[in-house]
Amino acid sequence: xxxxxxxxxxxxxxxxxxxxxxxxxxxxxxxxxxxxxxxxxxxxxxxxxxxxxxxxxxxxxxxxxxxxxxxxxxxxxxxxxxxxxxxxxxxxxxxxxxxxxxxxxxxxxxxxxxxxxxxxxxxxxxxxxxxxxxxxxxxxxxxxxxxxxxxxxxxxxxxxxxxxxxxxxxxxxxxxxxxxxxxxxxxxxxxxxxxxxxxxxxxxxxxxxxxxxxxxxxxxxxxxxxxxxxxxxxxxxxxxxxxxxxxxxxxxxxxxxxxxxxxxxxxxxxxxxxxxxxxxxxxxxxxxxxxxxxxxxxxxxxxxxxxxxxxxxxxxxxxxxxxxxxxxxxxxxxxxxxxxxxxxxxxxxxxxxxxxxxxxxxxxxxxxxxxxxxxxxxxxxxxxxxxxxxxxxxxxxxxxxxxxxxxxxxxxxxxxxxxxxxxxxxxxxxxxxxxxxxxxxxxxxxxxxxxxxxxxxxxxxxxxxxxxxxxxxxxxxxxxxxxxxxxxxxxxxxxxxxxxxxxxxxxxxxxxxxxxxxxxxxxxxxxxxxxxxxxxxxxxxxxxxxxxxxxxxxxxxxxxxxxxxxxxxxxxxxxxxxxxxxxxxxxxxxxxxxxxxxxxxxxxxxxxxxxxxxxxxxxxxxxxxxxxxxxxxxxxxxxxxxxxxxxxxxxxxxxxxxxxxxxxxxxxxxxxxxxxxxxxxxxxxxxxxxxxxxxxxxxxxxxxxxxxxxxxxxxxxxxxxxxxxxxxxxxxxxxxxxxxxxxxxxxxxxxxxxxxxxxxxxxxxxxxxxxx
Amino acid sequence: xxxxxxxxxxxxxxxxxxxxxxxxxxxxxxxxxxxxxxxxxxxxxxxxxxxxxxxxxxxxxxxxxxxxxxxxxxxxxxxxxxxxxxxxxxxxxxxxxxxxxxxxxxxxxxxxxxxxxxxxxxxxxxxxxxxxxxxxxxxxxxxxxxxxxxxxxxxxx
Numbered sequence: 001x002x003x004x005x006x007x008x009x010x011x012x013x014x015x016x017x018x019x020x021x022x023x024x025x026x027x028x029x030x031x032x033x034x035x036x037x038x039x040x041x042x043x044x045x046x047x048x049x050x051x052x053x054x055x056x057x058x059x060x061x062x063x064x065x066x067x068x069x070x071x072x073x074x075x076x077x078x079x080x081x082x083x084x085x086x087x088x089x090x091x092x093x094x095x096x097x098x099x100x101x102x103x104x105x106x107x108x109x110x111x112x113x114x115x116x117x118x119x120x121x122x123x124x125x126x127x128x129x130x131x132x133x134x135x136x137x138x139x140x141x142x143x144x145x146x147x148x149x150x151x152x153x154x155x156x157x158x159x160x161x162x163x164x165x166x167x168x169x170x171x172x173x174x175x176x177x178x179x180x181x182x183x184x185x186x187x188x189x190x191x192x193x194x195x196x197x198x199x200x201x202x203x204x205x206x207x208x209x210x211x212x213x214x215x216x217x218x219x220x221x222x223x224x225x226x227x228x229x230x231x232x233x234x235x236x237x238x239x240x241x242x243x244x245x246x247x248x249x250x251x252x253x254x255x256x257x258x259x260x261x262x263x264x265x266x267x268x269x270x271x272x273x274x275x276x277x278x279x280x281x282x283x284x285x286x287x288x289x290x291x292x293x294x295x296x297x298x299x300x301x302x303x304x305x306x307x308x309x310x311x312x313x314x315x316x317x318x319x320x321x322x323x324x325x326x327x328x329x330x331x332x333x334x335x336x337x338x339x340x341x342x343x344x345x346x347x348x349x350x351x352x353x354x355x356x357x358x359x360x361x362x363x364x365x366x367x368x369x370x371x372x373x374x375x376x377x378x379x380x381x382x383x384x385x386x387x388x389x390x391x392x393x394x395x396x397x398x399x400x401x402x403x404x405x406x407x408x409x410x411x412x413x414x415x416x417x418x419x420x421x422x423x424x425x426x427x428x429x430x431x432x433x434x435x436x437x438x439x440x441x442x443x444x445x446x447x448x449x450x451x452x453x454x455x456x457x458x459x460x461x462x463x464x465x466x467x468x469x470x471x472x473x474x475x476x477x478x479x480x481x482x483x484x485x486x487x488x489x490x491x492x493x494x495x496x497x498x499x500x501x502x503x504x505x506x507x508x509x510x511x512x513x514x515x516x517x518x519x520x521x522x523x524x525x526x527x528x529x530x531x532x533x534x535x536x537x538x539x540x541x542x543x544x545x546x547x548x549x550x551x552x553x554x555x556x557x558x559x560x561x562x563x564x565x566x567x568x569x570x571x572x573x574x575x576x577x578x579x580x581x582x583x584x585x586x587x588x589x590x591x592x593x594x595x596x597x598x599x600x601x602x603x604x605x606x607x608x609x610x611x612x613x614x615x616x617x618x619x620x621x622x623x624x625x626x627x628x629x630x631x632x633x634x635x636x637x638x639x640x641x642x643x644x645x646x647x648x649x650x651x652x653x654x655x656x657x658x659x660x661x662x663x664x665x666x667x668x669x670x671x672x673x674x675x676x677x678x679x680x681x682x683x684x685x686x687x688x689x690x691x692x693x694x695x696x697x698x699x700x701x702x703x704x705x706x707x708x709x710x711x712x713x714x715x716x717x718x719x720x721x722x723x724x725x726x727x728x729x730x731x732x733x734x735x736x737x738x739x740x741x742x743x744x745x746x747x748x749x750x751x752x753x754x755x756x757x758x759x760x761x762x763x764x765x766x767x768x769x770x771x772x
Numbered sequence: 773x774x775x776x777x778x779x780x781x782x783x784x785x786x787x788x789x790x791x792x793x794x795x796x797x798x799x800x801x802x803x804x805x806x807x808x809x810x811x812x813x814x815x816x817x818x819x820x821x822x823x824x825x826x827x828x829x830x831x832x833x834x835x836x837x838x839x840x841x842x843x844x845x846x847x848x849x850x851x852x853x854x855x856x857x858x859x860x861x862x863x864x865x866x867x868x869x870x871x872x873x874x875x876x877x878x879x880x881x882x883x884x885x886x887x888x889x890x891x892x893x894x895x896x897x898x899x900x901x902x903x904x905x906x907x908x909x910x911x912x913x914x915x916x917x918x919x920x921x922x923x924x925x926x927x928x929x
Contacts, residue, residue: 016866018873019880021808021848028807077909196908197812198874246876247810248908280813303797484872484909662868666914670871673911686867697906705902705912712913 005496006726009662010503012489012511014241014245014482023245023510026217027277034203035064037276037657038109038408039323040116041286044089045127045147045690046140046355047120049089049098051449054351056115057101061107064629066116067100067268074231076260077323078160079127080149082141083257083358085264091120091594092140092320094690095285095357100265102274125690129294130351131314132160140320140353152613153326162322163351165330166407167618175309175344179300183381187297188741188757191317191684192290192677193283193695194362196483197245200287201277202259211238213273214263217246218253218524219481226515227256228263243512248676249483251361252288254524255324284695287322289684290362292317292354293332293369299377300344305385305392310342310405314349314370316359322351324360331455332366334618337405338374339451339628340396345405347618352374355690361524364736369454373760375448375741379444381756390425393449394418398628404453407619410626412719415654415729417449418627419717423652427713434594436750441636441645444750448738453626454525456732458611462528463518464535466495466543467601468585472567473505476539479512479520480532486663487528493659494533494725498540500559500566518603529604529659530625533725538604550597551579554588609723625721627729629737631655631672633709635746642765644680644747650713656721657728667734675739677703679758703717779840781806782850788837788847796832796840797821800847808848808877812906819905822878823847829885829901840911851884854882860884860918866919871909873904883919891926 017023056067069086077083086097093175099116103109106665126132132140137160141147145157153163176182203215212228221241245251258276266274278287293316300309314333320327333349374530382389398404400412435443465477475757476495482488488508496503520532544564551569552559555577563572579588587597612620634648651668658664681701685693694700719728744755753768778787779802788803789816800806800823810834811820812820821833826848851858857865862882879902886893886901893901907915 011865012870013871015870018870019857019861019865019876020852021810021877022777023873024807025810025874028801194908196872196874197818197906198810198872199812246872247812248872250908262827280815342921359871486871602825662914666868666871669913670859670909671911674908696815697813702817702906702908704906705899705916708916712911 001726003497004657004728005493005503006175006327006657007661010489010493010660012486013492013508014488025198025245025247026215029203029215029244031203031273035102035104035269035272035274036106036109037102037262037274038101038106039097040113041095042098042118042120044091044120045094046123046125047091048123049091050119050121051088052099053117054099057112060108060115062104063101063112064104065102065263066112067102072264074264076231076256078227079326080147080153080253080323082147082321083260083323085260092510093283093355093357094692096320097261098285099477102265125355127317127354127356127686127690129317129350132352132354136350140355144353148514149386153221155493161350161351162318162353163326163329165333165349165618167334167345167347169405169407170344170617172311172344172346176300179308180303181381181384182298182300183377183384184298185377186756187295187373189291189293189372189375190291190758191356191703192362192682193684193700194250194252194290195700196248196250196253199278199280199283200253200258202262203273203275204263205273206267206270208574211240212263212743213240214259216259217241218243218259219246219483219524220251220254220256221512221514222479222519223522224256224259231260243481244480246483250363251290251365254361254476254522257287259325272394275678280697281695284684285692288360289357290359291369292356292359295336295370295373297373297377299381299573301381301385303385305387305395307340307342307396309344310337312347312370313337316349317353317354317356318351319354319358320357321358322353324358326351328359328361330367332370334406334622335451335453336370336374338371339389339449340397341398341402342405344393345383347405356686361673365455365525365733365734367737368675368740371450371737372740373450375738376735379748389447398451406622408621413627413722414626415656416717416719417630420628420630420652421717423448424630424632424650427633428648428652440639442639442750443636444746444748445632446742446744446746446749447632448741450629450734450738451626452526452734452737454527456527456611456612457521459533460521461605461607462520462535463533463603463605464539465518465601465603466539468543470582470585472582472585473507474499474501475507476536477509477517478532479517479526481512481523482617485667486660489663490529490533490589490659491536494536495540497726498537499543499769526732526734529728530721530724530730531608533606533728534606536724537725538606539602541700542602542604543600545597546600546602547581547584550584550588553596554579560714577607589711595663604696623665625723625729627653627655627734629738630735631742633742633746635743635750636748637750637765643767644743644760644763644765646676646709646743648711648713649709652715652717653731653734654717654719656724656728657718657726658716659728664716664731667713667731669712671735672712672739673703673708674747675736676707676709679740679743679760680705681759683759692756777838777841780843782845786825794837796798796823796835796837799837800832806847806849810874810898812874817906819878819882820875822881824881824885826924827885827888829882848880851880859929860887860922863922863925864915864918867914867921869910869914869918875905875907879915880898887923887926893923
């Protein structure tokens with residue numbers, strides 16, 4: 001296939017607006033009569049609210065309304081309705097909203113918050129699933145098990161288990177009986193924060209005509225619209241949600257979270273818009289956090305390295321509500337095989353309520369957590385069996401004809417892990433290690449293979465509206481959220497290729513507005529290029545068919561005799577008989593004014609190919625588009641400090657088709673950096689009382705340019721997929737998945753010490769070296 | 773207590789009324805409508821709010837408004853001329869440094885101050901300057917390349 005635009009470095013359409021500071025983010029929005037909200041959060045992570053005294057706050061200048069949760073009966077959630085917009089009679093985590101103050105200025109609202117007094121009766125605090133699962137643990141939700149939930153979610157009433165998800169494939173005990181070697185390990189991927197530089201925020205406005213208008217720095221406008229409409233008893237069409245420019249997401253601006261809180265506050269002051277933007281501390285503790293996953297793993301293998309059985313137990317400290325975290329657990333569980341075929345599996349996952357902020361999507365969505373366990377275990381297993389770790393992996397890779405834990409058979413179109421492995425192997429392992437150590441450093445190299453399957457939903461879809469203008473230029477409108485990943489450019493380049501029009505003649509939407517934007521489920525799971533791109537191709541094909549239909553009338557011929565080249569619709573056998581495309585966009589007008597044909601504007605959508613809920617074995621069509629990759633690194637460990645320095649990081653993914661080389665490199669380079677942050681620096685810490693110890697950048701240890709790998713090798717394999725445009729698959733999340741195990745495997749190679757949890761701080765390395 | 777102060781923003785003298793502990797970021801964003809300057813953190817650690825004051829890259833989130841009198845402030849709105857981007861902006865775009873874009877105004881201003889002071893700033897000086905800025909999207913690779921490219925562009929000018 002010769003492509004004209006796909007695969008070229010075409011500059012993204014939003015670059016100029018962003019580099020000049022002219023684009024509008026949520027905090028830049030001003031509205032007439034705008035009020036500001038500040039929110040009181042508890043100083044106790046689990047406790048009954050005994051009293052709230054707002055009298056002093058209410059007297060302060062500028063204060064319009066002080067709102068508590070007293071009497072609030074609203075519950076919400078997209079998967080499990082275990083969320084309330086504001087604490088009602090109990091607080092369950094340190095970032096929960098307890099009282100909202102609405103004032104004329106933000107300074108006035110903040111001043112009033114300081115005057116509110118709340119008394120709590122403290123309850124036992126659990127910050128780790130292991131504690132919340134103990135027999136005598138109190139219930140974080142006393143009505144646990146009774147919440148409305150989607151089919152396929154299995155809460156266990158009377159416990160803190162919000163969901164148990166189990167995958168059974170084959171006979172795991174038989175598999176272990178056949179094994180010559182059985183290895184067990186336990187790994188921990190602690191809490192982290194997506195930490196986009198733009199904090200999350202929202203504006204809500206209850207209009208006099210009973211409609212509701214919301215602005216949010218969210219990637220889920222349609223979920224917000226549907227859930228706000230549901231809780232306020234309005235038809236969905238009466239809620240309008242705007243998404244301005246987004247300053248990064250990485251997962252945690254998905255689902256519906258702070259929007260319901262701000263809507264609840266705004267509902268108390270109808271007629272005036274209320275704005276709230278998270279402080280950095282609130283962004284850490286009052287939106288969504290990531291990870292909190294412990295993976296217990298048991299692997300069986302034959303002497304020759306053939307894997308026979310896998311048992312995993314995944315304990316997820318999901319936080320005070322499980323709505324946003326339940327699918328992270330599901331994805332982590334069914335992907336805990338990593339890139340390998342195990343004939344016998346028993347994969348057991350638990351979402352457990354804890355007194356920590358709710359976990360939600362974090363780039364990688366459960367994959368990096370279970371890959372840390374699997375890719376470390378494979379290296380350890382290879383040592384035990386005295387096999388080369390590459391050979392051990394090679395024997396067991398998933399690929400065409402192999403069957404995943406979910407029971408899905410893979411095909412060539414799912415991509416080729418071996419080609420990715422070869423690329424990073426060549427980049428990092430082609431020569432013997434130059435040296436094991438010198439005066440100042442230990443040197444090591446590590447590897448990890450990876451597989452990513454997006455967690456979708458059966459009803460997931462993305463839609464495209466495409467219209468031809470009278471000069472032949474084209475406007476495209478979609479509901480996909482541009483968070484920085486560059487999807488607007490993907491839309492434009494795919495449309496250019498499909499329509500055979502230069503990208504400069506295609507204008508892609510900027511903000512999303514549910515009043516005008518075509519429906520989209522939510523922009524998650526590295527699915528936009530695949531699914532959104534498919535919708536664009538379909539809309540383009542429809543538009544070309546429309547142009548041909550009108551041209552057929554004009555040229556008095558059958559449509560199937562016509563062809564289209566972006567400039568003209570012409571007769572295949574004699575291209576001189578033709579109509580310029582601009583003359584067809586609004587229907588064709590003859591010299592006498594008679595007009596034929598329709599306005600050329602089309603809509604199309606693209607659902608996930610097939611997706612199903614899990615069956616009684618936890619299996620089903622849930623993997624959608626598997627993508628494979630491999631990552632490796634060369635590290636240096638400073639003897640004096642224990643600091644790990646990454647000199648070289650190599651990544652390769654089978655993405656099916658590279659749409660834009662600069663953008664895809666940026667996705668991978670940024671994702672790797674995020675993975676490095678998790679592996680070496682970042683952990684959101686809570687003390688035994690559930691109070692956060694480091695909810696600020698200075699103490700969270702966000703990586704800077706000086707933490708970046710010395711260099712990155714980034715290459716792609718292009719085995720076309722069957723779903724995405726021109727064979728493309730997603731890439732957004734994949735680069736974080738193999739980083740931590742690759743780094744920890746390299747650390748073992750350097751100093752001969754196995755680590756089972758991250759972040760691997762210099763102190764931990766020094767301590768381990770001393771003990772050695 | 774409020775007081776009136778006059779300072780220059782992007783070449784134009786402006787007089788604003790300020791109160792007690794207000795910071796420059798608040799004056800720029802809320803009183804002058806210059807929303808290109810961004811707030812990202814609350815502990816002066818992310819660099820999204822950097823502007824140039826009397827030639828020096830400065831975090832506007834901690835700079836007290838009452839110290840503004842007589843100062844010359846340049847914000848992201850004052851860097852390009854009409855539709856002509858500054859070479860720093862062009863270089864960052866070409867290198868693919870713009871993803872979500874939220875950290876970009878601060879980084880542009882940091883480099884603007886650096887290259888105005890020394891168009892031949894060393895790699896080390898550039899790295900030291902960029903270390904003051906957090907970016908979650910790019911992994912810094914494209915920002916680094918963009919900064920080097922900007923130095924080339926300015927040298928060729």
